[in-house]
Amino acid sequence: MSKPAPVPATVSPPPGGRGQGFLADVRRIMPLAWPVVIGQIAVLAFNTIDTVLVGRHSPQDLAAFAVGAAAYVTIFVGFMGIVLAVSPIAGQLFGARRLEAAGDELHQAVWLALGLSVIGCTLLLFPQPFLWVAKASPDIAERVRGYLLALTFALPPALMFTVFRGFNTAVSRPKAVMALQIGGLAAKLPLSIMLVFGVPALGIPELGVTGAGVATAIAMWAQVLLAFALMRRDSFYDQFKLWGRGLHAPHREALWGLLKLGVPMGLAILVEVTGFSVMALLISRIGTLPVAGHQIAVNIVSMMFMLPLGLANATSTLVAQRIGAGDLTDARRLGWHGMWLGGMIATALGSLIYLLREPVISLYTTNAAVAAAALPLLAWVVIFHLADALQTIAAFVLRAWRIATLPMFIYAGTLWGIGLFGGYALGFNLWGGTPDMLQGAPGFWAASTCGLVVAGVALTVLMQLTLRPTKPAA
Template sequence: MKNSVLTDLRRMLPLAWPVFIGQIAVLSFATVDTLLLARYSNIDLAALSIGAAVYISVFVGLMGIVLAVSPIVGQLFGAGELEASGDQLHQAVWTALGLAVLGDLALLFPGPFLAISHVGPEVESRVRDYLLALAFALPPALVFMAYRGFNVAVSRPKVVMALQVGGLLAKIPLSNWMIFGGHGMPELGSLGCGAATAIVMWVQALAALVVLRKDPFYERFGLHRGARLQRPDWPKLAKLLKLGIPMGAGLMIEVTGFTFMALFIARLGPTIVAGHELAVNLVAMMFMLPYAIGNAAGTLVAQRIGADDLEDARRLGWHGIVIGLGFAFVLGAAVFFGRVQVLGLYTRDAALVAAALPLLLWVWLFHVSDAVQTVAAFVLRAHHIATAPMIIYTLALWGVGLGGGNWLAFGGVAWVPPLLQGASGFWFAATLGLLLAAIGLSVLLARAHWKELQNPRLPAPAR
């Protein structure tokens, strides 16, 4: 009997809800900093917006490469190859350490990013200090991504969630102390946000190592108490990078198509970019729901591919997209109709609310399009398809999104209506780009399924 959408939703929920809560905790790092700096200084809030855009642009691309461990381990786990699954975690850690060196160079020398934003010297100084602190956070953050990708692939996301929630609970008082000072700590403003994040990231990575060594669950993967980090295995590293580089590039294009908006919008002034930061944080929080569904769908699809059950894998993929679309429509509607009250939770500054309110007109459509393309991308990665999505992202998100937004906002076109001018122009173009990406990735997934039907795989030998 074929599974219905509701049946597959029940299969996805045990994997989706821990990822959702864990990612909300991660995103809440930025939310905490945004709320605290909104009460501290608009200049520091603008620096956070620009600095966070730079960091996320660097981190997400590198994270995407490391997270190639997830679809690889997912297929191995589905095939019952447990020790091979554990071996991939070792190679993912080496990948994370190597990429951290490259990422830190970008954070320590952010000149190209700052040149785009055209910020004043006061804001630029704060951005550089903030990124210096985050350079210390990047290595443990990427190593933790290897641990996270492995756990999600073997259907064990709850332990990752627990560590992420614990990190948030430590981050809240630490950021407050470092931003506002007191008890021997000087006021650090936006620099305090970065320093608090770095401390928490190191503690979180060390806690993951302790769990990995002491939890008997990992023994079946050869990750027992006395196991040491294996040497780099070049064929396995090559396999991970072959999938990971286009994955990381696609994620970087996806995220920079959004985060670079802050760098361009910074030209419109600190109040406008601060209002944009509120809208960004809100839509990023909403994004965690389709992200969690995509993670769950991608994990199950990879496992079913490994088990040679391609029919179930195809069905799970399409059902994941339908589920993501449905949840996104409802959540987007709720935020759209309650947008004034939602923004009131962030700030009482009338100027900031006025700057952010017009942007939320696009959030509903933006979120729905984002949900479809997100789940479709996760399912495609489960099939080890990453290069074609990268090309689609380049054309849709950079070409239409950033290029179109820059043209609407700064092109000086007289006939563009006020609703599509300034920051709103960027949001309109980004929404259109996401819609095109959602269509393109869905067509690509349908083509991949058609090719599988034309060339069915032979059943796997008995193990």
């Protein structure tokens, strides 16, 4: 695990100053957290829009979308995690008031995003492994290829916008990201409607699932171009010396620093995403009703997850800035206060959803059998959401200290080992003797909850060891 760079004692503090206690730190965290929550909900809505529209177009397009979206998300999420290494690195430099160096990190992250785009687009153009896993028919496979071809034009701007997002998070400008994410969603909806169903009067053909991919590509290019136009016009960014000599030349040392932190970050995120996506595939083997109930429960906890994700981003930003400013005492206190705040909110929200689980599920379906399949899964929601919140905030705080490799191994052991393999053993009664109430989808949820709890405990212990003040030399 790498350590933060030493900071000169003469460095002035970053904007925001020190907190004086828990409530003071809450007032520092929340203004940075709520824009992230809203922005990420807008991002989730991209997928929701396509699911609804493509599903109404044809069952074949919906099947192709499911396969294609899984392939794209797997590639994008892993690379996104690598690029997001710009956030803790630029955050420390911003806190140290090394503003030009922070701006240079943005340029280096753009080079990284472009390089990863080449790899990612190549994978999208040759989706045979995903088609093999899905056992897609020739008709579905052709539609998947068309959809992923469109998304090869979406991946580069998506990764470059991730650079913009990570840098703005680092310098406490999440509202700019939120505004553009909402704007992207506003553009995506009419584009998807026109391209999926066609507009003969305008000469726009009916493209089905491929149209959804084209709409995403157009929306993402518009979003990233507006992002960089904003950075050119807003005087706030002048202090970082971003412009004047074009894109800065790539620096091997800076790129290595981004990769050293970003690769384990990306792998950790990939482990988390694949852990739950593979769980859905395994549950689908049980039957239609179990996987339908699982999808409802997953959508509920995914929406709930936006709150701890926003808190984690905000806490990590402030911690990185205070590390850069050389105020390690404040950095440590902010990390723990972010954990306490996240735990309190997660407990309250999880309890509320548990108490209202029947009316909440009724918002998703009127089918009594599907509702009955989803209901027992939400019995785990309080512990599941609390553990998910704590492990997420702990992981983000550790990234602010540039620690990502050991958390990656913790995720692999807990989310794959305990959650996925344990869920398979329980869900399919692999060794016999599994109680009926833990067979099927409930078994997967029980194991996943246990995996998250162990991950939360392990990351909290690692955070305690990392944040423990070192004794001065005698």
